[in-house]
Amino acid sequence: MRRFKYANFFEELEEDCPPAHARERARHAFHFVFDPSSDDRNFKVYATRRPAQFEADPCCSQCGLSMFTTEQLARAKFAKVAEKSKNIRKLLGDHLALLVLTEDHGIQTNATAEGHFDLHEYHDVNLASVATVIGPL
DSSP states (O other), rough: OOOOGGGGGGGOOSSSSOOTTTTTOOEEEEEEEEETTTTTTOOHHHHHHHHHHHHHHHOOOGGSSEEEHHHHHHHHHHHHHHOOOTTTTHHHHHHEEEEOOOGEEEEEOOOOSSSSSEEBBTTTTGGGHHHHHHHHH
């Protein structure tokens, strides 16, 4: 069984993480990033970006990377969040990246109607190597 990059957070959860329905799959995905894709701030889960909030109200989704199934849905979500959070660009990034995910990158939850899913990375994955910045947000 492969190890997960952020498995150390799972023990703080009351729920199963990753969820039982999550599975490996190949797909294109979209993720908020800083340019270039190799920036050290990229590909960090919420639990590492906001540890105090995670400790106060931990959930499995905070241990996975937020991804979107289409560019349009990712941009729509970013615009919606940006209306309420003026610092979103400083926290999550100011560009959008396309990632070509394979089964070797981790397991994914099912996408919501808004196109969002969580990627629970395997510990030896370098997502910057499969990410291409496609433009500003």
